[in-house]
Amino acid sequence: MDTFIAIDIGASSGRLMLSQWVNQQLSLTEIHRFKNSFRHLDGFDRWDIDYLIKEILIGLEKVKQAGFDTCCVGIDTWAVDYCLVDREGLRLGDPVAYRDKRTNGVIERFSQTYPLQTLYEKTGIQLQPFNTIFQLYVEEKDLLAKADKLLLIPDYLGYVFTGNMVTEKTNASTMQLLNANTQSWDSDLLAAIQVDESLFPPLVDAGTILGKLAYEQFPAYDLPDATFITVASHDTASAIIGTPGSGTDWGYISSGTWSLLGIETNVPKISAAAFDENYTNEWGAHNTIRFLKNIMGMWLIQEVARQQAYRYSFAELAELAKETPGFQQFIDVNDPRFLHPENMISELQDYCRETNQKVPETPGEIARCVYDNLALCYGSELQKLEALTGTTRTLQTLHIVGGGSNNTFLNQLTADIAQCTIEAGPGEATAIGNLVLQMMAVGLFTTLEEARAAIKRSFPCTIHQPSAFDQTIVLTYQSFLKGAQQHDKNPATL
Known part of the structure; x- marks a missing residue:
């Protein structure tokens, strides 16, 4: 596989970037770009996930139209926000955006029953009112009762395209629910927000092969033969990989x-x-x-x-x-x-x-x-x-x-x-980090040092x-x- 696609979605825009490794240089071509924003719906500021899925499909179709029949694909987005899905794998509404006001004052409320210093000692993660732990603390209890799985945004998009559910670790760490020493879900913190560990799909490392694109789910689109790789799916994690x-x-x-x-x-x-x-x-x-x-x-x-x-x-x-x-x-x-x-x-x-x-x-x-x-x-x-x-x-x-x-x-x-x-x-460090981790997953680079040296040569x-x-x-x-x-x-x- 010598063609790689980064699906890089931020809070205000998304893009599909294509790269190949040619003559010891990384190429970078924008295939498709689209806007992103949240809107107020059903009482909350929410992301329009179906819109994002459609734009990704349009971008992948452009990849095929450009003459690339096979490719690897990785997805990165912002952190902390999530989709809930039921036992049939259906999404329970659009995800609430981290800037929504539902978590106003939540840290103070949480601190009345759980010490914030202990929370930090366990996770090493900064206190931000929009962290997933606090979003779950104020989540609607009847909605959580219907949920079988919680998927962070890039993991949910990967599930839509492949049918496979995972929790990628770099993004999961931002949730403030993983123990920094054991590198697993912290049972005390889950108990504090009344959430069971079974809500989360298995943890996987960045660079794990997720699966093939499920073409049959998207008959209206002419799509390439795509293998999805679970990259460092938190956009900052990808950006730092892409820092030379x-x-x-x-x-x-x-x-x-x-x-x-x-x-x-x-x-x-x-x-x-x-x-x-x-x-x-x-x-x-x-x-x-x-x-x-x-x-x-x-x-x-x-x-x-x-x-x-x-x-x-x-x-x-x-x-x-x-x-x-x-x-x-x-x-x-x-x-x-x-x-x-x-x-x-x-x-x-x-x-x-x-x-x-x-x-x-x-x-x-x-x-x-x-x-x-x-x-x-x-x-x-x-x-x-x-x-x-x-x-x-x-x-x-x-x-x-x-x-x-x-x-x-x-x-x-x-x-x-x-x-x-x-x-x-580089200005597109996030997409570049996404791409080089895909390349590492298929053996083009063996270390981060080697990948970063290639980035420095390719993008002055x-x-x-x-x-x-x-x-x-x-x-x-x-x-x-x-x-x-x-x-x-x-x-x-x-």
């Missing part, structure tokens, strides 16, 4: 709707300090751990653009920001108020009013406020990351991958604030060297943030 780092002195920001800032390691770092800073230990492919911090990310600017009816492109917003005086406001980009506001621009302005700061008004001022504070957050979190991991992991290079790697203004701002070299790219990065920067701005930002977050020191208030 080497050695041990590099970190990463997977920059998309969320910004995931961290390092790759082999041992989870579960400590009181990591708990206090809300760092997570997500499982990666080939026995790696992603020790990282979840940051609100490009969602902020995506929502700013949407509220302006997309009058400005993201590139135009970056140019407007570049022409605007910087560091006029400090904001906590991880404040829960920015998770799913009615109007992001109004929310940013209200935050500044409430903290007695200059209110950004023009598109350039609003964009500059977002970019300044994302870069300040990245720089501050890099300092925390080095403190949490020890002096042996002083980072020399920061790789920025994903869609945000194309934002040269934000990348240079980050290099200046963090005072480290940034290598930006843009280098950003740090220039002089007034570090008192960073100190002022950190001081402001410390004061603003005093009421949130207990994660139960999230």
